[in-house]
Amino acid sequence: MVETLTLVTDFLLENKLLLTALLIVLISLFKQWLVAIIRGNVSFLTDRQRKWISRSKNGIFLLTITMLFMLWQTEVSKFALSVTAIAIAFVVASKEIILCFTGSIQRASSRSFVIGDWIEVGNIYGQVIEHNLMATVIQEIDLVNGQYHFTGKTATLPNSMFFTYAVKNHNFMKRYVYHHMTITVAQFVNLYPLLPELTNKIESYCEDFIEVAKRYNSVIEKHAGVDLPGSEPHIHISSGATGEQNVNIMIFCPTERAIALEHKIRQDFMEAFEQRFKQA
Template identity: 35%
Template structure:
């Protein structure tokens, strides 16, 4: 009796399909639970869970296809007249699948990287065959800059939008900011040397690390960056006001603090101590 029951189940494709799906989901759940309880770092756990999910999904698709291949063949022959309509209806899904394969072959990013897909900027927290999930980051913010918004980008976007991997800019960035001041008859270049000295003082604590990190980026990306020395330029805008532009290579978390310090130094030079005012008039 058990033998006959097993034979019937082995010939029943629906039972085979349910057994296959249940087995794969059980193994995936056990592996995921094991990874989450491990002592690995958060990003390593994400990568392993992501790999298990993708591999289990692939096993389910292949297994179900093998089980139902004969029925699928007969079904495909029976709907040959509607093949064009089916392709049109599934073009978005097919585009996402092909986009996922394209991204996997190009290895343009992985889970944990900072990427910009078109205008969407965020940290990759999941990537499957159909979509890529990003934890949005404010492109104009500093520090971590997370907005708390989760973005779901279809993989078909890889064919229509540029993909930029910004992972090397997570620690250090080339930060540029401008200070605008109304010209009151003074020479705006009088403050340039003073601000240059102050910027170098603010960057002195991380200068060696910044140089090593800059060389690391150049070696990995095969490009030559502008370097770590701060750059200061004095220009004017359409209103005739003086514009002091400072560009420096600094830790992302310290960019806002350094910008505030330099801004304070600039205005203190013009409006600070009395001796500074006397020196300005002499200049």
């Protein structure tokens, strides 16, 4: 008898699917018997009976789960390790995709830019023409060289770049811009007498748009909440490391006219410099 019981037990342990099915059947029969005992022969259940029936069902369910887990513990552990390894491999393989997706969420939540804005990401400048969950597409603008025209190149930026580089919005530069220029003079001479006449000429060039520039400058100041340099031209002279002098000029002007105005201002300065210092 003992040997027969041992053989049956070993057989069931080796065939876990059969043992699992047998346990489920036995536990189901036990649950039905227990519920029938609690219910009795009454037609309507009392609240006390409903509570005990619910407790019995929940307890038997937990007992079933515990027994099945103990029976299949080795297989469950192996499966969990496999799933964990697969999950880790998936996360590592799809790291960039996840970063792109979360970068899109970060962009949308921070409202750093919208389609049509001029932005700077790293050393890439351009106008946003499209953005989606994975990437942002921009038309490149040559701001690196102080230009404001499109280069004709289209750049597709993965949204993961928004976690690596700061996103700078240059949208106000679409209409008016603080345009900087530097004129280098190798000779060490007194350049200050040239500045009043140069300032007058710059103001004459800005005469036709200066009122609009002042209003636009005020709008930018209110929107940014900072005190900007102002719409009037600014000129100052600095010295270089090797003794040369740098005439630094900044004007607030329409973006599309910035390069043309720079050429005129450079020409005026060179002509004035030549008239004053050529003979000397």
